[in-house]
Amino acid sequence: MGKEKRVLVLSNMYPGKISQTFGIFVKNQVEAIKDRGMDLDVVAVHDPRMGKPFVLKKYLLWLIRILLVFLTKGRRYDLVHAHYVFPSGLFALWFKKRFGTKIVVTAHGGDIDKMSKKGGFFFKKTKQILQEADYVVAVGENLRRDITETFEVDENKTAVINMGVNRQVFQPMDKGQAKDAVGLSQEKFSLLFVGNLIKQKGLLELLEAYKSLKQTNPHLELHLMGPVKNEEFMNEMKHKIHEEAMKEVHIHPPKDQAEVATWMAAADVFVLPSHMEGFGLVALEAMSCHTPVVGSDVGGLTYLLQDAGVPFEPKNAASLADAVEKVMNSEELRATLIENGERKAWENDQEKLLDNLMDIYDRIGGKAQ
Incomplete structure (x- = not known):
């Protein structure tokens, strides 16, 4: 300059x-x-x-x-x-x-x-x-x-x-060590969402998809992490979780970036079901931690998910569930997503x-x- x-x-x-x-x-x-x-x-x-x-x-x-x-x-x-x-x-x-x-x-x-x-x-x-x-x-x-x-x-x-993505913070860890660090069971398959806890992030569809997946995958658990922006919506979510006995849905307050990075490394799949997304940096951060990503096919996420994630139709719980199930059931797909996600993170350092x-x-x- x-x-x-x-x-x-x-x-x-x-x-x-x-x-x-x-x-x-x-x-x-x-x-x-x-x-x-x-x-x-x-x-x-x-x-x-x-x-x-x-x-x-x-x-x-x-x-x-x-x-x-x-x-x-x-x-x-x-x-x-x-x-x-x-x-x-x-x-x-x-x-x-x-x-x-x-x-x-x-x-x-x-x-x-x-x-x-x-x-x-x-x-x-x-x-x-x-x-x-x-x-x-x-x-x-x-x-x-x-x-x-x-x-x-x-x-x-x-x-x-x-x-x-800050690759000094968001970096891979041994999955087992990361799970131990944040207190996740090694036997559970953990889905993670990080972001504002608002309707526009597709959380109602995520809960619906989780409910469907849980019927055939009893070892599945879901973690939602982020700030509450709307108390009314939060109460609606909690009521849905309680009413439908989703015992293994856990809501966490916002955490600092180092903690988020460890959670991302610990999760088995990161899910971003947004209705709209300018870029979807949080998905890139998960890729940088070598965690497979499933996300809605909208905005900047469409670019991010090319070869490096599994897209699904936005606002569609069945499509979301299918995408998660694909990743859950294929070790080969998970390995491919991790490899391509690493490349995408490197390109967007x-x-x-x-x-x-x-x-x-x-x-x-x-x-x-």
Whole structure:
């Protein structure tokens, strides 16, 4: 790179006291950039809670902090990197319009698939941000296609760069040792899901598939790990588990990345049944731990699962059960998935992808004069 750039990162997701996993992928990238000696500041939302009072408070505080940085230090930044298009990208535009600061926007999926579809205002603002950004990064190929076609963004200023897997953390372990480390029985076949415990992650279909599989596989158990985002949905899940006597379904709170990595290495199959997924980094992390992955055929997961996982039809419990059963019943398939998953993890190593991001930082040059 040429002259060292001063970078400001804006994100509406970032780990904090309330949650160590909220937007952890953004923090991982930030820390990796800092490790390369770059002068970088972060202004982010650290509170994952979604009730109306929490949302109003956290976004108001975030806005105030951005305004303070804008007024006191705005001129010093050469580049603003906004994670999630709206509203992060909108705040980034303030710096571009006032100080000529260059802007990189990373679209993660929900900002394009959900936020932009909430109404005309959100679509218009999303389009404005994407078109006025100096560079747009999408975490998946389908996402980039949507950005260039639906929002009419010049494809020459777009790139596909996912957040990458930290292979220093997510690495293979001996399966037996990993099971002992997290307290899993060696005799059980363990399915693992890690992510937000919300309906959109396909958890009701996962429970239905597990119920079906359990009838012919009594040694099967299911572990769900992640933060509760919606108490009403959580109660619905617990009621279903209790009512249908699913005694070997276990719900775990969020854990730090090192613990998650051990759980992934211990699991026999990792399942990601999302209704939509910009990339599906968590599936890549499981592959990096040499655990076979079964996932819904949506968004960025479609790319990830090519040869390295078993896809199934989204929102279809029977299709999910069939996919899991294929993996359970074939040692040869599991070995193939582990081998191809290792290759996919190597291709998407965080450090390699960071090189690509640094090239973009370099390519768009310094602050406009």
